[in-house]
Amino acid sequence: MSTSSTAAHSGGIMDKLHKFAFASSALYAVIIMLLAMPFVQRHALFQNAIRIPWGARFDMPEKYGLAPGKTMDFKLITPDNLTIGAWFVLSDPYYQEHRASVFEQPTLEDVHKALKSYPTVLYCHGAAATRAAPTRIQAYSAITSRLKANVFTVDYRGFGDSEGIPSAEGVIEDAKTAWRWLMEQGVKADEVVIVGHSLGTAIATGLATALAEENIKPRGVALLAPFTSLLALIETTTIQGIPILQPLQSFAFGKRLLQWLLVPSFDTLAIIGEINVPILIAHSQADMDIPHYHSRTLLDTLLDPHLPAAQALPDSPSIVPSDGEYRTYLEVQKERRTLRSQLVRKIEVPTFGTIEEFDGSAGKVVYVETFWGNHNEVGLQEGVQDLIASTFRLGTHL
Structure with a gap:
């Protein structure tokens, strides 16, 4: 290959590298701008649009593996007047003794008896999916059987069949609403x-510290x-092992920008x-x-x-x-x-x-x-x- 051909070939490679670098930088800038949008942040954090199982029948928990007549499906009203979906799952020993042959949804009277008989776990689930997601069903089953406790769980606002749009303050308020409901049923903290x-x-930590401010002590x-x-988690977030925000954190302004952009x-x-x-x-x-x-x-x-x-x-x-x-x-x-x-x-x-x-x-x-x-x-x-x-x-x- 002649010198001129080699030079042309090298120039072509460099030109492609420059274009790739420009395109990558532009794409990175677009990603950062998208992450700066509260709407995008909210969906990336809560992932509440992922409604697994799709089209869930929350009034039919048996469809997802819970025993017939073990779970009461109902709604709660938050202080800001949103309706959120809730499940109360009876402790397995209580269910086996009182409900196993009835096969109807528990009544509030059943719930009161179960609350007086066994401790209760207020379960705050993670991002994405709903209270009927498979791993969450497994968690309820383990808690009610191995731990012999009742389970009370809600879908936060914007999740499952609950109204509203999730926010950091809002989902903690939903957990507080669940706690208040338990106390209203006569349960001791x-x-x-x-x-x-x-x-x-x-969310659980937010609820627990709010209770501590009132000197209320759960078990x-x-x-x-x-x-x-959330900031520390996002700073180390990777896609296919690549820390996507690492370049932004390599200088002081980038770190301050990341802190400023983060809404929740x-x-x-x-x-x-x-x-x-x-x-x-x-x-x-x-x-x-x-x-x-x-x-x-x-x-x-x-x-x-x-x-x-x-x-x-x-x-x-x-x-x-x-x-x-x-x-x-x-x-x-x-x-x-x-x-x-x-x-x-x-x-x-x-x-x-x-x-x-x-x-x-x-x-x-x-x-x-x-x-x-x-x-x-x-x-x-x-x-x-x-x-x-x-x-x-x-x-x-x-």
Whole structure:
């Protein structure tokens, strides 16, 4: 090939690369602009338009695997006058004793009797789908049978057969509406465990901290596959393993822009310390949707008040700490590690995962990190269910 041909060939390749780079940059800019739109953000976060199962018959829970006559389907009215769909699933021991041969939808009287007989789990589900989604049905079945508890769950506004448009404040208000309904049925706060999964962990935390402000104490709070904050989760979001927002975070203005563009807050890390009851956090190392280090960070935040105050080093590379500052930093870190090992009781289960617990200011804090299970499966593992039962004294008659 002649020199001129080689040059032309090289020029053609460079021209294509330039066009590709321009097109990629333009596409990236379009993605960022779309993410800046509240409408797009809302659908990306809540995914409530994904109504699995499609065309669900919520008045027929048996269609999705629940036993005949075990679930009451009804509606709640929120303070802002929206109608949201709800299910109350009877505890399996109560159902087997009182309802197994009737095969009709439970009445409110049945619900009252079940509430007086067994503890209740207020279940806050995650993004996408509805309360009739297959993995959620599995969760209800496990809670009602293995944990011997009733289950009360709602579809947040804009989900399932519920009216309205979801928002961070709105979905937490829906959880508060569910809590108030339980209290109106004569349930005591310490007979209810709040369980959240994925996005539902932020909703459960919002509900629990709102109750703590009124000094109301449920039996406990379980967070399954939680995230520290929506911003932290979005910053690490990947598509096919590619961190799409990494370029935007490589400079200070990009980070500030991302914070400014993000409409919903959902900052569990900032408020989890306000929960005034025992807490269980469970996460799988195999979770590909929300990395398990989010849960470990939440655990460290709950533990931090019980340790000596951390000694910070200068965060600027241009500032070099003195020998005294560095020695103090190392001594404090050593003291924190020593006290942590004394406070935290740790059990390694070779075929299951790691269990850590300590006595927090508001009760026991339990952290379980499993080896197995994807994002939707961590709460379905019997080992995790047993820890929920022992932590919150479930599995027994009231």
